[in-house]
Amino acid sequence: MIIATLNLVFTLILFPTAYAGQAYNQDVTFVMPLDTMGATIQNFEIISVGLPVGLSWVCDNAANGCNYNPQNNQYGCINVYGTPLVYGQYDVEVSVLVDVTSSGQTIDNVPVVFDMDFTVDNATVGNSGFISSPYMGCYPLQVNFTNNNPGLLVYDWDFGNGQTSTLENPPTQTYNLPGEYV
Known part of the structure; x- marks a missing residue:
C-alpha cells in the first residue's frame, strides 16, 4: 500500500471582480507544478469549480476532459461566464484529480482541493480616462x-x-x- 501526501502549489491569476446583475466572461490562466516533494505530476484533471450562483465555467481543454499534462505544458485556462446574481465575497473551491509518479510507482486520481477568492460587487461606473x-x-x-x-x-x-x-x-x-x- 502506498500512501501519498501531496502539497501542491498552484499559481493562479486571480479572478477579476464581477458585478451583480452584469454579464461576466473572463479567462483565468493557471500554472501547474511539475513536481512536488519528489513526486512527478503526470496528469491534472479539473473536475469541478464551485462558483457563485449564475456563473459557469469551461476549460480550454474540454475536448480532452479538462485533463492537462504539466510535463508538456504547465499552463491551462478556464473561462468563467454568466451573470452573477448576488454580490459578496465568495470562497471558490476548485477540485482536481492528480496522477503522480514517485519512486517508480504511479498513483492515479489523487484528489486535491484548493480555494480561491472571488468578489462580486454591486455594479459601479468604470474608469473615466x-x-x-x-x-x-x-x-x-x-x-x-x-x-x-x-x-x-x-x-x-x-x-x-x-x-x-x-x-x-x-x-x-x-x-x-x-x-x-x-
Whole structure:
C-alpha cells in the first residue's frame, strides 16, 4: 500500500471582480507544478469549480476532459461566464484529480482541493480616462484601449508590457506572459 501526501502549489491569476446583475466572461490562466516533494505530476484533471450562483465555467481543454499534462505544458485556462446574481465575497473551491509518479510507482486520481477568492460587487461606473478590453484572458492576450478623453493636446500611454504610445488612440497591445500589468 502506498500512501501519498501531496502539497501542491498552484499559481493562479486571480479572478477579476464581477458585478451583480452584469454579464461576466473572463479567462483565468493557471500554472501547474511539475513536481512536488519528489513526486512527478503526470496528469491534472479539473473536475469541478464551485462558483457563485449564475456563473459557469469551461476549460480550454474540454475536448480532452479538462485533463492537462504539466510535463508538456504547465499552463491551462478556464473561462468563467454568466451573470452573477448576488454580490459578496465568495470562497471558490476548485477540485482536481492528480496522477503522480514517485519512486517508480504511479498513483492515479489523487484528489486535491484548493480555494480561491472571488468578489462580486454591486455594479459601479468604470474608469473615466480609458477602457481596456478585454482586461483579462489567456496569453498571448490582445488588449484594445479606448480613450475616453479625445481632443487633448498630449497623450502618454504606458501599457506595462514595455510598450508606450503618444497617440490619441493607441494600437492594440499584446501581453505575452501571464501576470498583472499596472
